[in-house]
Structures are given as C-alpha cells and as structure tokens.
Amino acid sequence: MVTTVETKGTTPAKKRRPRGREERGPLASVALHVTLLLASAIAVLPPLWLLVTSFKPQSEAFSTDLVKDFTFGNYDHVLNDTEFPNWLLNSLIVVGLTTVIGVFISATTGYAVSRFRFPGMRPLMWLLLITQMFPVAVLIVPLYNLLASLGLLNQPVGLVVTYLTIAVPFCAWMMKGYFDTIPVEIDEAGRVDGLNPFGTFWRLIVPLAKPGLAVTGFYSFITGWAEVAYASAFMTGEENLTLAGGLQTFVNQYTSDWGSLTASAVIVAVPAAVIFGFAQRHLVSGLTAGATKS
Amino acid sequence: MAVETGQSVVKAADVQSIRGRGHRPGKKPGRLRRTLTTHWYAWAMVAPVVTVIGVIVGYPLVRGLYLSTTNANEANVERHIGVNDIPATYESVGLDNYQAILSDGVFWDRLSWTVVWTVSCVALSFTLGLALATMLNRKLAGRSFYRMALILPWAVPAFVSVFTWRLLFNEKKGLLNKILEGGGIDAIPWLNDPTWAKISVITVNVWLGVPFMLVAMLGGLQSIPGELYEAAEMDGANAWQRFRHITLPGLRTVASTVILISGIWTFNMFPVIFLLTRGGPGDATEILVTYAYRLSFVVSPRDFAGSAAWGVLILALLSIIAVAYRRALRKQGEVW
Numbered sequence: 001m002v003t004t005v006e007t008k009g010t011t012p013a014k015k016r017r018p019r020g021r022e023e024r025g026p027l028a029s030v031a032l033h034v035t036l037l038l039a040s041a042i043a044v045l046p047p048l049w050l051l052v053t054s055f056k057p058q059s060e061a062f063s064t065d066l067v068k069d070f071t072f073g074n075y076d077h078v079l080n081d082t083e084f085p086n087w088l089l090n091s092l093i094v095v096g097l098t099t100v101i102g103v104f105i106s107a108t109t110g111y112a113v114s115r116f117r118f119p120g121m122r123p124l125m126w127l128l129l130i131t132q133m134f135p136v137a138v139l140i141v142p143l144y145n146l147l148a149s150l151g152l153l154n155q156p157v158g159l160v161v162t163y164l165t166i167a168v169p170f171c172a173w174m175m176k177g178y179f180d181t182i183p184v185e186i187d188e189a190g191r192v193d194g195l196n197p198f199g200t201f202w203r204l205i206v207p208l209a210k211p212g213l214a215v216t217g218f219y220s221f222i223t224g225w226a227e228v229a230y231a232s233a234f235m236t237g238e239e240n241l242t243l244a245g246g247l248q249t250f251v252n253q254y255t256s257d258w259g260s261l262t263a264s265a266v267i268v269a270v271p272a273a274v275i276f277g278f279a280q281r282h283l284v285s286g287l288t289a290g291a292t293k294s
Numbered sequence: 295m296a297v298e299t300g301q302s303v304v305k306a307a308d309v310q311s312i313r314g315r316g317h318r319p320g321k322k323p324g325r326l327r328r329t330l331t332t333h334w335y336a337w338a339m340v341a342p343v344v345t346v347i348g349v350i351v352g353y354p355l356v357r358g359l360y361l362s363t364t365n366a367n368e369a370n371v372e373r374h375i376g377v378n379d380i381p382a383t384y385e386s387v388g389l390d391n392y393q394a395i396l397s398d399g400v401f402w403d404r405l406s407w408t409v410v411w412t413v414s415c416v417a418l419s420f421t422l423g424l425a426l427a428t429m430l431n432r433k434l435a436g437r438s439f440y441r442m443a444l445i446l447p448w449a450v451p452a453f454v455s456v457f458t459w460r461l462l463f464n465e466k467k468g469l470l471n472k473i474l475e476g477g478g479i480d481a482i483p484w485l486n487d488p489t490w491a492k493i494s495v496i497t498v499n500v501w502l503g504v505p506f507m508l509v510a511m512l513g514g515l516q517s518i519p520g521e522l523y524e525a526a527e528m529d530g531a532n533a534w535q536r537f538r539h540i541t542l543p544g545l546r547t548v549a550s551t552v553i554l555i556s557g558i559w560t561f562n563m564f565p566v567i568f569l570l571t572r573g574g575p576g577d578a579t580e581i582l583v584t585y586a587y588r589l590s591f592v593v594s595p596r597d598f599a600g601s602a603a604w605g606v607l608i609l610a611l612l613s614i615i616a617v618a619y620r621r622a623l624r625k626q627g628e629v630w
Binding site: 032033035036039040042043044046047049050053105106108109111112113116118119120121124127128129130131132133134135136138139140141142143145146161162164165168169170172196197198201222225226227228229232233243244247248251258261262265268269272273276277280 | 329332333335336337339340342343344346347350351353354355357358361371422426429430434435436439440443444445446447448449450451452453454455457458459460461462469501504505555558561562564565568569582583586587590591598601602605606608609612613616
C-alpha cells in the first residue's frame, strides 16, 4: 500500500514530523503512478481488445496485431445478415420499461421507508433485503411455469416483470439512503404550505433527488441489459432473444463466429457505456448514500 | 403539520417507542380505522413493490417449496402437446429430495467451491478496490483519467466482458497465451483445466467487481471529515496509523454493507460462470446456482423437483448468513 511507502522515503530536513497526507516523495509518486497505470491498463485492456478485434476480418480474429486490414465487415454482417437488430430491439423494449417502472416504484418505496414509520415497515425492509438474495435457481422453474400459464413466455412483458424483482429491492434501498440525506425540514415546509405527502414527494423531493434517481435508473438499466439466466430460459426462438441470449448463439460449442460476436458486443457495450457516462457523475454520491445509510 | 398524514421521522420515533411497549394512548375511533388514516399514504407508496414482489417472488417461492417435495420432472409435469393437455402426474415424496441431495457428495463439493469462490472474489475485489480508492483519494495528476479507466469494466455489460475474456483466454490463439509465449512460457489451458478454470473465473469476477468496490470506497473515504486527519497529523500519527485508526473505522459502515451485498451477488453470480465455462470442465467451476440451473434447463430429462430443492437449500444458506451478518453488525451498534 502506497501510504506505507510514503513514510519510508526519508527526507532529512523533516526528520521528526511524519509526512502529511498531501505530501509525498518523488519515489512514492512514481510508485503510485506506476501502480495506477498498471491497474488502469488491466481495466481497459479487455474492452479495448474487444473493440480492436471487431474491426478485424473474421479470419484474423485471433491475430495479435492491432489492426492490419481495417474493416467494418463484421458490423455490416451482424446488422444486415443476422437477427441482431431484433435482439437489440427486444432488449431496448425490455430495458426501457424496466428502467422507467423500476425507478418510479423504487423511489416511492424508498421515500415511504425513509420518511414514514408505519406498521409493516421493518418486515418490508427485510423483504427487500431477502429478495436480493433470491438465487435464480429457486424462482426460475415456478416463474417459468407461471409465465407459461399466463402466456408471457417469449414476451418482453414477462422479462420486465422478472427484472423488476431483481432491480427494485436494491434500488429502493439506494433511494432510501438518498432520501435520508435530504433534510426532513423540506418536507415539513411543504406540509406547512398545504401539500399532501404525495405532493411533497413529487414536487419537492423528487427534483432534489435527481442524482439518486440517475443512479437507480442506471442500475435498473444495467440489470435488464446484462441479465443472462432468465433471458436464456424464458426467451426462445432466434427472433425472440434479447442481447444476452442472442450473443450466445454466435459462440457456442458448435460455432465460433468471433467476428460477429465482437462487433455486436461493441454495439451492445456502447449505449451502456454512454448511459454510464451520464450516471457516473452522480454514481459515487448516490451509491454511497445508499450504502452508508442502509 | 397535520398529524394524521404520516409523520416526520422525529415524531414517529416517539410514537414507535410508545407502541413498542404495547400501551396505546386513547383509542377513540377504532384502532384499525386510525391506523388506516394515519398510514395509508405510506402503504399506497409501497403497494406497487409489495404487489410485484408478492406475485413474482412470493408465489414462485411457495410453488418452488412445494415442487421441492415432489418428484416433478420434464416427463410428468403438465404439458401441452398440440391440442392435447397432459395433466401432471408427479406426486409428493416428502423430504426425499433433500435427503438425497444432502447425503450426496455433489452438493458438498459444489458448496465448498461456492464458498471458496465467494470468499476469494469478495476478499480480492474489496482489497483491490480499497487500495485503489486510497490511492485515488488524494491530490494526484491525472486523477480523473485514472478514475475513468478504472471504472470502465463496470460500464461494459457483464456478459459482454465475459465473452471478451473468453476471447483472451482462448488456449491456442488467445492474447494471454500469445503474450506468455512471447515470454517463453508454455500456453496455459485457462478454461480447460479444472484448477486454471477456477482461477480464470475468479479473475474475471474480480475484474468485474473491483470498480464497484472502488467507487463505494472512494465515496466512503470522501465522507470522512478531513479535520480528523489534520488532528491526527498534529498529534504526530504517521500514515499507517492514520489509515488504521481513522480510515478503517470511518469506512466500516460502507464497507460492511458493500461486503454483504457483493457477497450475496457473488454467491449467486450466474453469468460469469455460465458464459465463461458453462460450469466446466466437468463440473469443476459449477457453483450452487449454476448447478441448480443446469438441473432444470440443461440436463435431460429436466429435473424440476431436484432443482427446486437445490434452490431452497441455497436460499436457506443465504438467509442464515445474512441474519448472522446483520446480527453481528447490530452488536456493533448499528440498527435501522
């Protein structure tokens, strides 16, 4: 750990005082930057390699050269000759609905839990915590049967409802933490001015909670965009798959079309990264509010 | 402020403490009615979540519990073939499924690997996340660049990352082995050897998990008041002492929550293992969750009852862990 390295670099002039937080010797600086650069390289390499590979011709997928014959062929292929556009559309529908509904209901729940003390509150908090632990395995078969009997297999709606149960408990916890950081006096002022609790929530607190909402939205988005187990089990037939299911068909035990896989993976990763870029400004505050207060 | 519409936290606290002791002052208009008028706002706001959870988690849970006591499999459940409805013929077998699972080595093998997997993933990603956060939480040239770079793995959907890692891990032609070859080291069978496959899945999961830890720890570090450090510096505490006596205690609340959450996530982490190794080679990297999934959606005939029983056992394990963890936290004076 760098903090310890700091103190080892002795500077004769300041022998008696231990080095402060904002000071460090040149050696420690170099060590710090080398460590961080290495870590950054490890973090960035796989996505970067994905991007690089997607521009290589199919036959060159495994060459270690950066890009010798630059081509958009893989992109052209997945967009025009495969079911990929369908998968993208399915995913967008599922994720859009999950995010909008998820943010809204986890915000109201988070607000209620943060501001009111009502009978059933503690059980509810436990329920939210426990629901997060539900392994796919215990629910997936009964849920499969339930959706089948409602005719919701291969329907985006079925997945939306399923994803809500994954996203909402955690989001509600995060929102509770975020609302806890907003002073109660604001609610009281609204109440004095004659707003009812819904009015207070909607007109005063929601606008103040935008960073928290952004994080919640991001989390719901990512949940839906990247979920694999339910998507693989509930959606069958090439044209009904979502991205997570569809991409698996490119590389399985029978085929390995790395060109198509990498190109479509890039198309999948870009919107996620963009949304992430918007959310990340608030990510730290929103997330830790959720984490510390829960 | 009107009292009968939900109450401010302060006020509610005394109300609750009174209620907690069981004597309710004055019961004029009927208790139920009073409770209703007081709390309907709160209940209305949580109703959608309770409904969704009730229908989509509650019902399947009860049904899963029931299935786990039967011998349901692909061959005897209700089916629709064309226009013919074939009614279910499975029957109750009591606790036989549980007995069979618990007396079979497979469960214990999977359990011990799942524990190893969870503990090592959480410990490694927590340590790395904390170390990187400590480094970033100071004046530093290129700080925002480092931050963006280190968070990048989080911005990419997990399943995309997992496919990318499969590309890198390819035994004959993957980038990692090409690099090793360049250094004169023999190719490593990343995903085809039981031990290496375990190392590989842990590596990928840690790579995926560090950004979350980093962000949470960075937030935690920033919420520690700077005055504490200044005071410690005045008293002559060195960097390690400051870290040990200010940073670590200051991070405890964030850290404990984050560890609990990521422990549960890792325990149930489906995509990494399912997409990277499909649980293979053999069942070397199969954790409890992927194994239960395999029983109901991969093997033939699909063993619904067995899968449900595995699920129930997994849930029971997780509940015990979470309750114990919460209790431990409460002993340290943390309540909600």
